[in-house]
Amino acid sequence: MNLGTSRAGRLDDQPDSLHIIGDWTLAYYPDLKEQIDAFKTQTENGNGLNRSVDLSAIETLDTAGAALLIDLLGVQRMTAILQGSSDIPPARRALLDTMVRAMATPLTPEVCRMSQPLVFLAQTGERVKGFWRQQRLLLGFIGLILSTLVTTLLRPRRWRMTALVAQIHQTGLNAIGIVALLTFLVGAVVAFLGATVLQSFGATIYTVNLVAFSFLREFGVLLATILLAGRTTSAFTAQIGSMKANEEIDAIRAFGLNPVELLVLPRVLAILVTLPILTFVGMLSGILGGALVCLLVLDITALQFFTILQNVAPHHFIVGLSKAPLFAFFIAAIGCLEGFKVSGSAQSVGEHTTSSVVQSIFMVILLDAIAALFFMEMGW
Structure with a gap:
């Protein structure tokens, strides 16, 4: 399956291998996304490829392209490729490794768990603030009644x-x-x-x-x-x-x-x-x-x-x-x-x-x- 322009990233699907070619950057994101969706539709399981994957023909790669590659191959397969392949440039390997770790463990805000004394103090402060707000409102209402x-x-x-x-x-x-x-x-x-x-x-x-x-x-x-x-x-x-x-x-x-x-x-x-x-x-x-x-x-x-x-x-x-x-x-x-x-x-x-x-x-x-x-x- 050969799709895309001469420089834009594309997938070259061979019987025993999958070649990833061209620029995998944000500029070509819509076209690359269509290719990946079409490839997944034609295969029984897009994340469980039984053929070898060749990344040596990639010319340019950024975070958007790396995310698409990981979406195509899966976190585990990409991890295995990074560990088994030695011809990937260090900068590109570092980028892919960072994206794999980020997508394997999505960033979630840490839940701030306060101790019970602090929770009690916070709740007490809220009640005192609400009481003070209520008294100010009551004072204004009393003034309105008197006037x-x-x-x-x-x-x-x-x-x-x-x-x-x-x-x-x-x-x-x-x-x-x-x-x-x-x-x-x-x-x-x-x-x-x-x-x-x-x-x-x-x-x-x-x-x-x-x-x-x-x-x-x-x-x-x-x-x-x-x-x-x-x-x-x-x-x-x-x-x-x-x-x-x-x-x-x-x-x-x-x-x-x-x-x-x-x-x-x-x-x-x-x-x-x-x-x-x-x-x-x-x-x-x-x-x-x-x-x-x-x-x-x-x-x-x-x-x-x-x-x-x-x-x-x-x-x-x-x-x-x-x-x-x-x-x-x-x-x-x-x-x-x-x-x-x-x-x-x-x-x-x-x-x-x-x-x-x-x-x-x-x-x-x-x-x-x-x-x-x-x-x-x-x-x-």
Whole structure:
């Protein structure tokens, strides 16, 4: 089979040998490729040639031609030719040897395997970076809420009282029962635990102070906020997220309305109104739960209980109640922000709903810890 021009590389197929002739370079690559494909088609196995191969007639060879030769003969046959032939010029032998080794073991990127401590540090860094990015986004969203609130307050015609009242009903009145029940039970548990510890010191009477301080300062607002974060913040995210997925928010913008003013402000203001009320309910229910335990288990009469309760300083109640608006604003902002971050799928709604609850509870506990340190340093 003789193909090609006088100088272009070609295959001279003889009965007992295969002569490779001419220039095997990139300039003649398409023609050489056609010859090799045709030769393989005519032979039963192009890589298992049973005849001798003569490379002495090659005039010029580059990497493209060397790759074609190895594709024609195969890696093993070319290796055997290089080892058995002594008339191949050193430069050409080095080129063919390099190409054989490269094609025998294709270059693959090495997998960088990090040690477990480094993997843990890398993952921790990614989480910290994501947390910082989330806090920056939340800070910007809070600024947007405050600016919209100031603009709206100066224009009474734009107040949405119907939406505000509806949100107060949903977030406040419907949650009173669960908040009262949970804080009542927790108050009973705190009284039991306090009595168990104080009984060994003969000071069970101080169980009253323990229940009063814990619910007036911490448990009343904390339990109400956590319940509201799981019950209401998730609802905010799901509602706004569903509207985002259904492109209703885009329709609101198309009508020239502000989604923050229409959807966020009523929810934020509703929680600002309802959480202090729920906190007060939680304080009363927790103290009543502790009073019931003192009355039935510790032989502390109701008169003794409420007499000791009167001696508790009022500022503990004010400290606990003052944290409610701050917690309310943050959990409402987080819930609405996660709703706006929803993409277009139901899975995204579920993921951001879960994220809003986790972030809200984390933020509440963090703020409560900071507030506890602040009030302790201030002597309040």
